[in-house]
Amino acid sequence: MNEDTIKGQWKQLAGKMKEKWGKLTDDDLKAAEGSSEYLAGKVQERYGVAKDEAEAQVKEFRKHIDRNY
Template sequence: MDWNRVEGNWKQLKGKVKEQWGKLTDDDLDVIAGKRDQLEGKIQERYGIERDKVKTDVDDWYNHQTW
């Protein structure tokens, strides 16, 4: 997985992230700035999901993106 693609296109992808995880605020997304570990941490914090499940969910989201 090439997460650099997400970091490089973060401004364009913020909307898609928010569609998937609507509890994340615009401020959260600004702080995350495309960094996967921060994204996973915020999802875990907002949704109360286990770390392993969050990793799987983020992988699934990434793999369903059309580049």
Template sequence: MDWNRVEGNWKQVKGKIKEQWGKLTDDDLDVVAGKRDQLEGKIQERYGIAKDQVRSDVDSWYGRQKW
């Protein structure tokens, strides 16, 4: 599955995102609207993590999902 499915099911996926990255607000997730690059940017902003680490974390999270 590719990231397009995440974008298409964003309302359902937002809860899973908040479980993983609880510092993200509902407003953050509304702005992200399923766009991976924006999600990574918000995670960087809230957690102060380097871009490469965020990308790895998102990849890891994505791989653990039961789609």
């Protein structure tokens, strides 16, 4: 799923992101608006993980979404 598709379906995906990363706020998700890089930064900040780990989690989430959409 590319960034444009993600932006178009952001509200639907936000619920799934909240399930995976419950520490992210609605404001975090609204500010991210489809940006994987921003989302990874927020995952890193909220969960105290390394940048590469946060990016890996977001990448894996995107793969999961790609398989199910």
